[in-house]
Amino acid sequence: MTTPSIPPAIAARLIEIDDADDPRVADYADIRERDRIGGGGFIAEGTVVLDHLLTSERFRPTSLFVLKARVAGLEPRLARVPDDVPIFVTERHVMDDVAGFAIHRGVLAHGIDRGHPDRADTADPGLAGFLDATVASAGPLVVAIGLANHDNVGAIFRNAAAFGAAGVILDATSCHPLYRKAIRVSVGTALTLPWHHGADLATIIAALEAAGRHLAALSPQGESGISALLQRGKLALLLGSEGTGLPEDVLSRCETVRIAMAPGIDSLNVATSAAIVLSRLYSAA
Amino acid sequence: MTTPSIPPAIAARLIEIDDADDPRVADYADIRERDRIGGGGFIAEGTVVLDHLLTSERFRPTSLFVLKARVAGLEPRLARVPDDVPIFVTERHVMDDVAGFAIHRGVLAHGIDRGHPDRADTADPGLAGFLDATVASAGPLVVAIGLANHDNVGAIFRNAAAFGAAGVILDATSCHPLYRKAIRVSVGTALTLPWHHGADLATIIAALEAAGRHLAALSPQGESGISALLQRGKLALLLGSEGTGLPEDVLSRCETVRIAMAPGIDSLNVATSAAIVLSRLYSAA
Numbered sequence: 036m037t038t039p040s041i042p043p044a045i046a047a048r049l050i051e052i053d054d055a056d057d058p059r060v061a062d063y064a065d066i067r068e069r070d071r072i073g074g075g076g077f078i079a080e081g082t083v084v085l086d087h088l089l090t091s092e093r094f095r096p097t098s099l100f101v102l103k104a105r106v107a108g109l110e111p112r113l114a115r116v117p118d119d120v121p122i123f124v125t126e127r128h129v130m131d132d133v134a135g136f137a138i139h140r141g142v143l144a145h146g147i148d149r150g151h152p153d154r155a156d157t158a159d160p161g162l163a164g165f166l167d168a169t170v171a172s173a174g175p176l177v178v179a180i181g182l183a184n185h186d187n188v189g190a191i192f193r194n195a196a197a198f199g200a201a202g203v204i205l206d207a208t209s210c211h212p213l214y215r216k217a218i219r220v221s222v223g224t225a226l227t228l229p230w231h232h233g234a235d236l237a238t239i240i241a242a243l244e245a246a247g248r249h250l251a252a253l254s255p256q257g258e259s260g261i262s263a264l265l266q267r268g269k270l271a272l273l274l275g276s277e278g279t280g281l282p283e284d285v286l287s288r289c290e291t292v293r294i295a296m297a298p299g300i301d302s303l304n305v306a307t308s309a310a311i312v313l314s315r316l317y318s319a320a
Numbered sequence: 321m322t323t324p325s326i327p328p329a330i331a332a333r334l335i336e337i338d339d340a341d342d343p344r345v346a347d348y349a350d351i352r353e354r355d356r357i358g359g360g361g362f363i364a365e366g367t368v369v370l371d372h373l374l375t376s377e378r379f380r381p382t383s384l385f386v387l388k389a390r391v392a393g394l395e396p397r398l399a400r401v402p403d404d405v406p407i408f409v410t411e412r413h414v415m416d417d418v419a420g421f422a423i424h425r426g427v428l429a430h431g432i433d434r435g436h437p438d439r440a441d442t443a444d445p446g447l448a449g450f451l452d453a454t455v456a457s458a459g460p461l462v463v464a465i466g467l468a469n470h471d472n473v474g475a476i477f478r479n480a481a482a483f484g485a486a487g488v489i490l491d492a493t494s495c496h497p498l499y500r501k502a503i504r505v506s507v508g509t510a511l512t513l514p515w516h517h518g519a520d521l522a523t524i525i526a527a528l529e530a531a532g533r534h535l536a537a538l539s540p541q542g543e544s545g546i547s548a549l550l551q552r553g554k555l556a557l558l559l560g561s562e563g564t565g566l567p568e569d570v571l572s573r574c575e576t577v578r579i580a581m582a583p584g585i586d587s588l589n590v591a592t593s594a595a596i597v598l599s600r601l602y603s604a605a
Binding site for chain 1 (some may be wrong): 585588591595
């Protein structure tokens with residue numbers, strides 16, 4: 036068996052880590068126990084997520100942490116890593132010791148917000164600025180309210196990206212999109228699809244109305260079928276939690292939309308519901 | 321605070337367990353480590369799954385294992401539990417010790433196949449018998465090939481049930497639908513929607529063709545759009561794994577179908593893809 040050769044320009048950049056307590060990889064310590072990294076950074080896992088991080092306009096890597104055995108196979112990704120970003124390499128037992136659990140993929144990166152390196156969860160440029168920035172996109176905005184489950188938030192990003200959504204707004208009670216598991220389930224789209232997190236529900240509704248978005252809310256008791264949405268202007272699609280749904284005072288300001296389902300079945304997963312509606316909108320556009 | 325009263329007929333049936341090693345609850349031992357229970361039984365978690373187990377034609381409970389604090393709130397479910405099914409009750413620390421992890425819902429049941437109490441994974445009545453039994457249903461058959469992920473299999477059941485599928489066929493390399501997590505993610509529909517698990521791919525394709533099903537396969541490179549399927553007869557919708565997809569020789573015998581997606585996005589979750597297609601078929605029926 037021959038080992039694939041590593042180009043000299045890459046090989047010269049690799050920094051070997053042989054001690055799990057090495058402070059240079061402190062950003063990767065105990066990541067299973069920490070949903071987010073101190074100082075606003077986040078952890079990207081796997082090659083597909085890394086690709087999104089390397090092409091993101093909003094975020095950038097501060098370092099990579101990769102198994103030695105994966106390096107040769109990571110070409111040409113590593114060649115696209117900016118020169119000032121260190122590439123740490125190690126053996127599997129050291130990486131697992133640092134992270135606190137088995138990192139099957141063997142590829143990690145630590146990232147930050149380019150504009151706000153200390154706080155990736157900043158509300159700047161503000162919700163109004165976010166709406167201005169997404170107004171040129173023809174796609175709908177997806178609005179998550181009270182969605183605390185990391186898998187659901189990640190899946191909503193994946194589905195929103197698949198069907199050309201303009202972006203995602205998450206209220207303050209929703210899971211942050213830069214949680215490790217949310218990024219992973221989003222398949223990296225949380226790093227490339229525009230989003231805003233942290234406003235309260237009333238602020239979000241007022242801003243969407245001011246921006247002229249047609250408010251549509253998914254609800255098992257919705258009055259409209261999906262096809263009614265195909266006739267509307269620029270949409271904001273509101274999603275509430277599977278348990279409690281959206282508050283009545285919010286529903287009363289929205290066109291409520293139901294997904295036709297077999298008798299006796301009362302709900303779908305929220306990200307799946309979003310996918311069904313977004314797919315119909317995308318196919319009709 | 322008043323404690324809700326428990327009807328005497330229920331109270332008389334409750335069997336208290338105060339020792340985690342009590343052999344009467346051996347079916348619940350270490351369920352986290354055991355995907356399935358010896359002898360073909362399975363574990364149902366939570367009230368919604370219990371409801372499916374209590375109404376299932378194919379499966380029935382052999383016992384319930386419930387936190388004392390949950391008993392009063394489980395009326396009228398407990399009244400529907402057959403008289404010969406013991407209802408074990410306990411405190412949280414005993415239940416968690418038995419199960420090997422924290423059972424947040426506090427409601428467990430052990431179930432078996434009525435027709436095959438020793439082996440829930442039996443292939444009887446055979447694939448041909450299964451196809452005969454589902455032929456009267458107007459809904460499509462969902463066919464899972466090589467889907468080893470428990471969450472995906474559970475989600476496929478949830479979505480198939482939501483959109484009136486006739487049943488689910490899973491090949492031998494797919495996760496068994498009675499795995500604990502698959503049942504939970506299916507929200508209990510794995511206990512009520514007809515399914516067949518365990519045949520090999522060639523047998524499945526031949527049986528579907530013999531039964532006159534129109535074979536449609538989801539594929540990112542599919543030739544047809546979803547709307548083409550609305551004109552077909554009785555459908556079998558084939559789903560392959562996200563990683564490897566379906567083999568070429570199978571695709572060549574199917575109408576291949578793609579879901580329109582934004583440029584640069586190459587895939588959706590397999591259960592989400594199924595939901596999008598099944599929803600369109602259901603709404604058009």
